[in-house]
Structure formats: C-alpha cells, structure tokens
Amino acid sequence: MDSWVRFSGQSQAKERVIRAAQYACTLIGYTLQKSGASAELILGLKQLESHLSLGRKLFRLGNSVEALESAKRAIHLSDLVLRFCITVSHLNRAMYFACDNILWVGKCGLSPKVDQNKWSERSFRYYLFSLLMNLSRDLYEIKLLMEAATSGKHPSAKLSEENGVVSCGSSFCHPVALQIRLLIHIFQSNPPLLLDLLKNTCDLFIPLDKLGLYKTNPGFVGFCGLTSSILSILTLLHPWLKLKP
Template sequence: MASVASQLILHPVASRALKLLNTTLGRDKLYRAVQYFARFLAWFLLSREYKIEAARWNALKSHLALARKLLRLGKPLENLQAVLRALQTSGESGEQITTIGRHLGYFGYLTLDTLVWANAVKFFNLKPSTAEKVNKNANRFWFAGILFSITHSLLKAGRLANEIKKLQSSGSWGEKGAETDRDMKLQALRSAREATRYQFTLDMLDVWLPAANIGLVNFNDGILGLCGLITSLMALRQQWIAVSKN
C-alpha cells in the first residue's frame, strides 16, 4: 500500500502539476477554469429550479473572481514592458501596431480591474455608480485588447502563410545543407502558424465575455461559462506544456 501511495505521490504527472501550480499563471488559469465552470453550473442548476445549489456555485464563482484580481496585481507593468519592447523592435508595421494596441488595452483593463478589487475588499469605497462605471470601462479595455489580439493573429497568420508558400515554391536547393536549413525554417514557420491559430481560437471565444459585460451581446451565463471554461483549459494546456519543458 505504501509503495502504491509513493508511486502516486511521486508520479511525474503529480510533479508537473506541482510545477504548474507553483507559477502564478498556472494558478490563475486553474482558478479561472473553476470559476467559469461554476458560472455554467450555477446557470444550469438555476434553470432547473435548484436555487440553493445554484447559490453555492455562484458564491464560489464570485470568490474566485475576486481572488484572481489579487493574483493579477502588478501585471499592468508587464503590459507596459511589452509595449516598450514592441516599440523598440522592427517588423511588420501592422503586427507592431496591433501588439501595442493589445497590450495597452490589457494595461487599461488590469489597472481599472485593480480599482474594482480595491473597492470590493473595502480598501477604499467608491460610489455604486462610480464603481459600475469603472467596471464597465475595464471591460471596454478588455474588449479592445482582445480585438487587437484577433487582428494581430490574422495579420501574422497571413504573413506566415505567405512565407511558407514562398519557401515551399523555392524548390530543391541542391545542397544537402541548404535543404536541411529550409526544412528547419519551414518547421519553425509552421509551429509559429499553429501557435497563432491557437491564440486566434482562444480570442474568438474569449471576446464574448467582455462583449456581454458591456452590453454588446446578450448571451446567458451558460454560454459565457462554457466559453470561459474552454479558453481557461486551452491556456492551462499552454502553461502545462511550458512548465513541462523546464
């Protein structure tokens, strides 16, 4: 029995899970997955008149949303650093502009979201009308950031597709070293295109969350909960792969 317990506790998957949860991003994405699952389940239970059970999951959703705001304190600085790096690098102007717009959008969102958190924990008190306005503006910045991210993915995917097509149509280069170099470049371009498509899919699902919060769409909590759950699991998968490489 002790041997079985040791194998389970020391299993490589358990070790990777601990590495994942040792990162702030890993914990945030896990909390986010549970938060949006709770949102979906609360809607599902409420639609079937299970009000007491739904209230339990609604409370969990609200507490996790508040906890995640605390985890994101300081992240606006990362977005400002990304803006500066984008300004200092050369490349496609469209991709550069959308990268800057995306990070400025996320900077505005996370900065205002910090004010929402501070008000929620009573660090300072905002008038209800002011708190609502701050929350709505935060979601506007979030929505803008995702739109810039979607545009960036489209521009980058188009550029990568053209580069791949151009490299493939170049034909045989004759020399073995040149062929190997071309294959490596093709592999790198395809990997980049795959990552770009993955991000595009994630953004196309996530965009409905702030869109609903600012009243652009009228989706119910079931749809929004599923969108958030799927994108959380997608982001969690990316972080799992990242920590597994270390």
C-alpha cells in the same frame, strides 16, 4: 512532473486555474438553473463564483507593470503591423489590470466609494480592445503564412492555376477549397497560432456580453471562459505552444 512543478509555481498559472473554476461555476450554475435545480444550490454556486473572481483579482495585482514592460519590448519589433498590434494590446491590458485593481479595492471594502459598475465597464472595454488587437495580430500572421504558401515559400505551396482551377497534386481543387485546405495545413503546422486564435475568439464573447454589445447567456459565457482558460493553462504547461513574439 517537472512541467507541473514549474506551472504550479507561477502566480499566472494559479490565476488561470481559478479563472477556469470561476467560469466552470458559471456554466454549471446556468445548466442547473435550466434543469430546475434548487435556488439554494444556484445561490451557492453564484457566491463561489464571486469569491473566485475576487481571488483572481488579488493574483492580478501589479500585472499592469508587467503589461507595460511587455509593451516596451514590443515597440522594438521590426514588423510594423505586429509592433502596432502587440504594443497596443499590451497597453490596453495594462489599463484593464489597473481598472481591475481598483475594482478589487472596492469589492474588498477598502474603499466603499468606488463606483464598481463604472470601473467594471471600463475594465471590460480595455479588455475588449486588447482582444481585438490580439485577433488582428492572429489574422495578420495567418495572412502572411498564406501569402508565403501561395508564393512558393512554404512547403505546402506546390500549386498551379489552370483556367481558374487550382491544381493540388494529382487532383484539382476549387480556389475556395484550396484556401480551406491551405488554412488547415497552416494550423496543423502552427499549433501556437491556432491556440491563440481559439483562445482570443472565445474570450471575445465575454466583454461583448458584459458591455451589452452582443448579449448571449451565462452558460455560453461560462463555456467560452472555461475553454479559453484551459487553452491558457496548456500554453503554461507547454511554453512552446505560446505564440511568439
């Protein structure tokens, strides 16, 4: 109960819930459309999705400042690769939120002259760059953990090589099979890393689709957005699941 009270008190948490509802509408609307539902029902879901999207933008007002502060903290990380990936990711997030705020002003009618298509494209472009940096950071951390394991610095690293075949305890594994087993062990030992990788991978398909770089369909985008939103909510409910730094 305490975790839920803490969760509901965060504006970020409320934005994540609205995001999950928005992409759930996208997924449901696409599914109903494929099954031949009435046009009126589909239109109602699209309008609800639009209202939820606008509500999310309201909760994200001012997030650019928070992203810039996070970038300032990341500059002091000792690891050069992590410093670069995390700092650049936060800077792109700051630009993404700034573009999003301009879109909100336009969609609310406060400034009808705002070119929504132009700012939407810019927003998704910065979002894409941020996700690419996040995924680079995830892959780098996986690489570090695998290197630590194979060099004997990890509990799972009881390995030896004999004629190109790797020994795994009492059995023998092909090197590729060993890498897969090692990767599974790393994810089991590091749930925050696994969740972050899954979340960023799901989110990646959203800007790729919106920018026309990898077209899928609204159902797939809705599924990816809903999945990543649920994973984000999990990290807010259980902070230990959030990847650090």
